[in-house]
Amino acid sequence: MKHEDSHQHSQQDSHQHSHHNHNDCIDTALETAETLCAEQGQRLTKVRRRALELIWESHRPLGAYQLLAKLAEEGFNSAPPTVYRALDFLLSAGLIHKVESMNAYLGCAHADKAHKGYFLICDECHNVMEFDYQDIHAALIEKAAHQGFELRAETIELTGLCAKCKEKSAGANA
Amino acid sequence: MKHEDSHQHSQQDSHQHSHHNHNDCIDTALETAETLCAEQGQRLTKVRRRALELIWESHRPLGAYQLLAKLAEEGFNSAPPTVYRALDFLLSAGLIHKVESMNAYLGCAHADKAHKGYFLICDECHNVMEFDYQDIHAALIEKAAHQGFELRAETIELTGLCAKCKEKSAGANA
């Protein structure tokens, strides 16, 4: 499998605003996945591996049924449980994130580091950028703890207008 | 309509950790809703008003179809558009919030002040507490702006264990 396209990637803290070859991302993500699964005695089966790859190949978060359609095209079973099982596995392995406000799934470039997925979601182009912000994480933990609340998971999804789309709309108004 | 029950409320910044009469909350929320709608030339019709009331009467975020069932019991139309229209109205009027990670709806006690809804969601009892944190809001805006991203909406949903449930589980283990 070759990954031909190059684009601006969505992982701010690893290669912020740099154009790069997305193939490398996919390959790295897949290698990381193999390693992590091996380490944890988890089985990255064909359908799970291909699901992860397809999610990475999409430049935007992918819906479960979109993914299911792609898998079906390739001869995998086309019933919903197939894709939801794969997604569940990838989610619990930390290899992907779910963007709750979009009901869609996104590859994580930092699966090897336990972390919360924080997202910037563009209303216009629907690109999603994952960002990492320890300050906010710490502040949230502290804030929650102050109320006696023990934090387990965080859904931080910020929507608005990305830099590119803001430029475009500014150009259109000029 | 009488509101009989008393419980710990979910609006941290208005009456943090205080036991109080929820009836008052509902009444206040409804009054605020009437006022806001009047000011903005919006019509708080019977079904919209009753939907808001039912959402407030629930101690947890209410799903659209749960709400629909309650409305249907009272003689309102029982087709989905009825409830989604009411929800859309209440959402855009800022009278309720949607909890994305639960697909459920929650009354807002601060409808008169424009704000983002930040939530602490207990995994155990499913109570949801709205909290207000200007520091985090400011930090998020700044963080996004730093990437050229113009923030429009925020989904901040923190899940974990609330103080009460933490106590309970500690007691069980003792």
Place this chain on the structure above:
DNA sequence: TACAATTTTGTTATGATATAACAAGTAAAA
């Protein structure tokens, strides 16, 4: 009032997202 314009609601159908339940197959462990 009568009329038109606007908004709201009724109704039917369908789309989109996700899970339950149980059978069959496959891989790992004993």
Place this chain on the structure above:
DNA sequence: TTTTACTTGTTATATCATAACAAAATTGTA
């Protein structure tokens, strides 16, 4: 090899949400 655990296949269904168009109610205007 036999057992066990895990994974996948299959059918059905649950849950969440919207499209499209008709009917009714409300509001503004003459």
